[in-house]
Amino acid sequence: MVTDIAQWLGAESFINPTKRLYWLFLLSSFLIALIFAYYKKTGQEWLSKEIWWHRSARLDYQYYVLISLIKSLLIYPFVISVTETTHITLQLLISLFDYQETLYLTHWIIVTLYTASLFLFSDFTRYWLHRLLHKSELLWAFHQVHHSAEVLTPITFYRVHPVESVLFGFRYALSTGFVTGIFLYLFGAQLSLFDILGVNALHFIALFIGSNLRHSPVPLAYYHWLEHWFISPKQHQQHHTPAYSNKNFGGVLAIWDTLFNTLQTNSNLPSNIKVYGLKAEESLRLHSIKDLLFKPFISIIRQRKSF
Amino acid sequence: MFKILLTITTLSLVFFAGAMQTVASPQAGDITLEQKVFQEILSTVLIHDTEQALTELNKLQHTLKMLETDGNIIQTQKQFIHFMTAWKKVQTAYIAGFLNEDLLDHPRYIDTYHQGNEDIGKQLSRVLKTKTDVSTALFKHSYKTINALEYVLFTAFTKQSTRSIQIAKAITQSLERYLKDINETYTNPELTETAGKAALSQLANSLLNSSYQLHAWRTGEAGGFIAKYQDKPSIKRLEYYRSTASLQAIHAILETHQRVIGVNERTGLAQLRPNQSEVSFLQRKLKSTYTATLSPTPLTAQVKSKAFKNLYTALKELHDAYFLLLIDALGLQAKILDADGD
Ligand SMILES: [Zn+2]
Ligand SMILES: [Zn+2]
Numbered sequence: 001m002v003t004d005i006a007q008w009l010g011a012e013s014f015i016n017p018t019k020r021l022y023w024l025f026l027l028s029s030f031l032i033a034l035i036f037a038y039y040k041k042t043g044q045e046w047l048s049k050e051i052w053w054h055r056s057a058r059l060d061y062q063y064y065v066l067i068s069l070i071k072s073l074l075i076y077p078f079v080i081s082v083t084e085t086t087h088i089t090l091q092l093l094i095s096l097f098d099y100q101e102t103l104y105l106t107h108w109i110i111v112t113l114y115t116a117s118l119f120l121f122s123d124f125t126r127y128w129l130h131r132l133l134h135k136s137e138l139l140w141a142f143h144q145v146h147h148s149a150e151v152l153t154p155i156t157f158y159r160v161h162p163v164e165s166v167l168f169g170f171r172y173a174l175s176t177g178f179v180t181g182i183f184l185y186l187f188g189a190q191l192s193l194f195d196i197l198g199v200n201a202l203h204f205i206a207l208f209i210g211s212n213l214r215h216s217p218v219p220l221a222y223y224h225w226l227e228h229w230f231i232s233p234k235q236h237q238q239h240h241t242p243a244y245s246n247k248n249f250g251g252v253l254a255i256w257d258t259l260f261n262t263l264q265t266n267s268n269l270p271s272n273i274k275v276y277g278l279k280a281e282e283s284l285r286l287h288s289i290k291d292l293l294f295k296p297f298i299s300i301i302r303q304r305k306s307f
Numbered sequence: 308m309f310k311i312l313l314t315i316t317t318l319s320l321v322f323f324a325g326a327m328q329t330v331a332s333p334q335a336g337d338i339t340l341e342q343k344v345f346q347e348i349l350s351t352v353l354i355h356d357t358e359q360a361l362t363e364l365n366k367l368q369h370t371l372k373m374l375e376t377d378g379n380i381i382q383t384q385k386q387f388i389h390f391m392t393a394w395k396k397v398q399t400a401y402i403a404g405f406l407n408e409d410l411l412d413h414p415r416y417i418d419t420y421h422q423g424n425e426d427i428g429k430q431l432s433r434v435l436k437t438k439t440d441v442s443t444a445l446f447k448h449s450y451k452t453i454n455a456l457e458y459v460l461f462t463a464f465t466k467q468s469t470r471s472i473q474i475a476k477a478i479t480q481s482l483e484r485y486l487k488d489i490n491e492t493y494t495n496p497e498l499t500e501t502a503g504k505a506a507l508s509q510l511a512n513s514l515l516n517s518s519y520q521l522h523a524w525r526t527g528e529a530g531g532f533i534a535k536y537q538d539k540p541s542i543k544r545l546e547y548y549r550s551t552a553s554l555q556a557i558h559a560i561l562e563t564h565q566r567v568i569g570v571n572e573r574t575g576l577a578q579l580r581p582n583q584s585e586v587s588f589l590q591r592k593l594k595s596t597y598t599a600t601l602s603p604t605p606l607t608a609q610v611k612s613k614a615f616k617n618l619y620t621a622l623k624e625l626h627d628a629y630f631l632l633l634i635d636a637l638g639l640q641a642k643i644l645d646a647d648g649d
Contacts, residue, residue, distance in 0.1 A: 018640050024323060031316040038313070071644045081641040086634045087627075099519045102512040104405070107505050146646070160646040169644040176639060189511030189633055198638060 010068030017197040029212035046217040056150035064158045079169035085177020093185045102188035115194040119202040125175040127256035130249040141296040148286040150277045156215040206252040221266035242279040341503035356396040357490045363390040388552045392559035399563040403492040405509040419452045451481035461549040522622035542607045551605035558600040585632040592628045596621045
């Protein structure tokens with residue numbers, strides 16, 4: 001019961017390796033920030049109270065607890081699971097192509113292929129769902145919740161409207177089930193995942209090497225060429241500025257942004273980002289938990305009426 | 308301040324990496340659980356069943372010898388079914404081709420069920436009629452299979468025919484050779500000593516494929532339950548319709564599934580996943596389908612019955628139970644609601 005409540009309130013995230021706030025990932029991000037600070041001979045301002053105790057950050061902390069509760073009690077029970085989506089994919093494949101005897105391939109090849117496919121396809125669907133959240137007027141009303149943050153801290157990652165969480169929940173189950181269904185169909189019991197602490201190894205590495213810096217005051221940019229392959233923390237921070245919010249939709253990989261022309265590297269941009277948040281004219285002014293949860297709906301109703 | 312922070316952070320990361328390392332790497336010389344389970348299944352199922360099949364085959368050879376003098380086919384036919392069910396057990400859990408590539412095609416040399424679409428009866432009746440030397444006449448692999456033997460003993464046998472006995476004997480000799488190869492592979496420590504996880508997943512795949520064949524081929528086709536023969540049942544699509552022993556075959560196959568998976572948490576593959584509900588679900592499905600095949604009525608008399616349809620449905624659910632188990636065994640996070648695209 002106590003652990004259940006801890007989980008509902010989001011405390012469990014710090015000891016769960018599938019979560020971005022897992023203590024190890026916070027620690028590794030912190031280490032990277034330290035090294036970066038030493039190298040750049042700056043960093044004092046990253047710890048300032050202006051950021052971590054900003055009203056936007058304080059709202060994030062409160063919202064984090066509430067959204068954890070909403071997710072575990074109201075959403076989680078109703079989202080489709082990977083077991084179901086994998087099962088559906090398998091049945092679909094069998095009805096389309098008939099059952100085939102399992103193929104034989106050396107174990108490490110299957111595991112590598114599966115682990116990489118899962119990671120790639122997942123990152124690909126993340127990109128498109130994120131891009132859709134910006135392109136669709138309806139979905140943008142919800143995604144604005146995330147973009148309304150005026151300062152970025154690792155907790156801002158969870159400043160997401162429940163509707164968006166539901167969409168990401170379905171995205172996860174569908175993309176994982178799709179890839180897993182295909183691999184099980186082909187290789188049967190030979191299939192296994194290359195994992196670290198139960199997390200896809202590639203995903204784990206991505207989390208380990210500083211994904212918490214994406215939402216943080218640390219403007220870590222990569223080399224120009226590397227930012228064509230991987231989204232640097234600073235590239236995501238650019239995405240949080242009104243001027244570049246239609247760039248850098250990617251999660252871990254930048255190849256989708258490169259491929260579909262939405263990439264913005266940092267090499268020709270001012271080095272310090274000052275303004276995060278929404279454009280003044282479209283700002284929903286989301287300053288309370290109530291605003292974050294309900295204003296998107298109100299704005300959608302207004303949109304409909306104005307047509 | 309900076310140096311202190313850096314030191315603390317680095318140290319805790321190094322400590323964590325070290326802890327991971329000790330947890331992850333097994334001690335050299337230790338036998339893994341997978342290796343232990345494999346050895347157990349190897350002796351209680353793979354070797355045991357192959358030896359059993361060889362014993363039954365030798366008995367069959369003996370009855371064939373008797374047949375030459377007394378002309379009483381019934382004894383031989385009965386013994387054929389004993390041998391056939393023993394072979395089904397070997398076939399169901401077959402992984403000799405994984406342990407030794409040379410044996411990849413052995414099951415096809417022994418058994419032609421669902422291999423190609425030649426009419427073994429028509430071809431063999433020709434072979435029986437000619438006067439060519441037996442070893443030359445049986446030039447095709449398919450002429451020396453258990454299916455050919457079934458035709459000779461159940462459809463083509465006549466009291467006058469010493470030729471059919473000669474041919475039956477030649478077939479059993481060929482079968483014996485292949486079964487001996489299989490037995491040699493299973494009993495060769497060089498091939499089996501280090502086998503573990505990979506061999507077990509091959510074994511699981513053999514069962515997965517077999518569970519498909521049980522419903523789609525062995526019942527679905529004859530009952531007209533699958534798209535290709537929709538609503539056109541025919542007993543001729545049963546695996547052993549000539550000897551009316553198809554049900555015994557299915558029974559033997561399911562028995563093998565049960566022994567490989569294990570009937571509780573302490574035997575068979577089930578040891579690898581104690582307390583997993585999908586395992587006990589599969590075990591229950593195996594038990595119920597196994598019980599359903601205890602009926603004394605041959606399938607040839609049941610094809611249009613409701614019981615047969617029920618058997619088909621149960622076997623289909625069994626195949627599904629295998630898949631559900633495999634999905635669960637991957638240990639994927641069931642649901643993630645984090646907006647990881649942000
Ligand atoms: Zn963001
Ligand atoms: Zn966005």
